Amino acid sequence: MSKSLLKSASPLKGIKSKLLGEHAVRVITNACFGLLVIAVVSLTVIAVTYQPPDPWLQPSRFMSKIFTSVENATYQKDGAILITGEDVPDILIPGSDTAPKAISQSDVQAAEEAVLSKALDGVCDPNVEGKAINCSDPGVMIAIEKVNLEKFPDIESFEYRTPVQGSDERECDIAWKFKPKKDNSKRMYKDYRRYKLQLEASCAYTVLEVGDWHSGKKARPHKFHGVAVNDKIPAQTEAPSNFRKGKYLYYSRGGDYCKGMSQFQWSLLCALGEAQYLNRTFVLDLDFCLSAANNPGHEDEKGKDFRFYFDFEHLMEATSVIEQKQFLKEWTDWNNRHSADQIPSKVISDFKVSPMQLQGEDSSILWRTFELPEPDNYWYRVCEGEAEKVIQRPWSALWKSKRLMNIVNSICGSLGWDFDSIHVVRGQKAQNKELWPNLEADTSPSSLLEKLKDKIQELRNVYIATNELQPGYFDELKASYKVFVLEDFKDLWAPGSEWYNETTALTNGQPVEFDGHMRAEVDSEMFMRGKKHIETFGQLTSDCKDGVNTCNYS
Secondary structure, eight states, X not given: OOHHHXXXXXXXXXXHHHHHHHHHHHHHHHHHHHHXXXXXXXXXHHHHHOOOOOOXXXXXXXXXXXXTOOTTOTTSSSSOOBOOGGGSOGGGSTTOOOOOOOOOHHHHHHHHHHHHHTOOTTSSOTTOTTOOOOTTSHHHHHHHHHHHHHHOTTEEEEEEOOOEEOSSTTEEEEEEEEEETTXXXXXXXXXXXXXXXXXXXXXXXXXXXXXXXXXXXXXXXXXXXXXXXXXXXXXXOSOHHHHHHOOEEEXXXXXXXXXXXXXXXXXXXXXXXXXXXXXXXEEEOOEEEEOGGGSTTSOOEEEEEXXXXXXXXXXXXXXXXXXXHHHHHHHHHHHHHOTXXXXXXXXXXXTTSOGGGGXXXXXXXXXXXXXXXXXXXXXXXXXXXXXXXXXXXXXXXXXXXXXXXXXXXXXXXXXTTOOEEEEEOXXXXXXXXXXXXXXXXXXXXXXXXXXXXXXXXXXXXXXXXXXXXXXXXXXXXXXXXXXXXXXGGGGGTSTTSHHHHHHHTTTTTOOOOOOHHHHHHHHHHHHHHSSSEEOTBTTTBSSOXXXXXXXXXX
């Protein structure tokens, strides 16, 4: 090749390199810009479609992850249940009070020794068998406490009332408080049972027979502190001037209304957290809308009562709240009577106005309105961004309805607090062979019987939490187990039941449906209280909880 050609090739090569370099820069720049556009679009989509964490009911070992993970929650699509403050260990609830001390075996033994040490020789007739029992004798209570510790190892007993005479002279009825050992809350429940006793020559009492759940009707407490449901709206007792001096946080109804239970709770706890942060009384609307997502076979249903699902009595004790209708009435009454001294209020229409910006606001009423399009009209948006680091959601203030939990404890009591539980998911999932090809067959009675024989001892009490609606579907399992489903206990919410009477008292006598969410909540609580827990996904079927190729079992 000639030198001239070499000389000419050299600058061409340089130009080509330069062009290639510029092209590469353009390609990289365009690629980066494209990635930026995709990121912006993705973030926009996430912001629009974002839903709050779904804290479904899970075993206690998963509680540390409940706010960010739902990986073990098989109730997510089939009877969704919320985690509330009573499900969360104290370590996760800052400032929670120390739990009351349960009565222990050593406590009973010490009391027994003290009582027997006072007995004098000859006090007890050697021929005492068959004689009447003095139910007020301290030894009677000691004998009952001792037998309860032995018979009900899965519950903790606390306060016993003085025993009273039962239906005959050898029976004593007694009321007492208790809580399941697996229950993390401070809530107490009631039982009143009948015990048949015998006085021994040693002056000690022996329990010969323990009655069934709530069998001791003569000891049924009419006002047993911490047990009876008392969630009526408090009557106005303060002078109007005290209302005028109050500080309130009022949230207008937003896009959360008629959304699922998880979003409702996430939003409500945000609002309660802001009220606590600002040291204000929160205005609570008891008019609740149950989403169709939580009540299969129904449309969204307005006009429900908050107290059907949550413990309003405990909420009033745990934080400062006022019922919305009462608040609006008192606000209107004051302004109508004092035209020259209207109650000062401030309207906040943008959720981006943070709680920190409102700290120095002196208005008696801070009124947040939520009139923007979704998702900017969701209450929980107030607690996003910087506010998330400041606002503490008061989980300990929100408990499940005591009425529903009383049904759970009634069922547990009927089973002697001694049962295993299985969760059988069927419904629409079992019909969808594309996503769950094996579920229907794997949850058939014959298949369940085969799978359970190595997991649960024969003749055990077995509670089945399920969305299967066909009556008698699990009867085949009765050949090996004592099988129970929720519908076996329908008398607990039937007309005339305690639950029925208490709920209709909130509705001026109108019957209340025992709806899908209530059923799922009771089922879920029963499942968690079994001694053994057998889940559908990961234990009864090879199908994945969220459809094919989504298994992530640890």
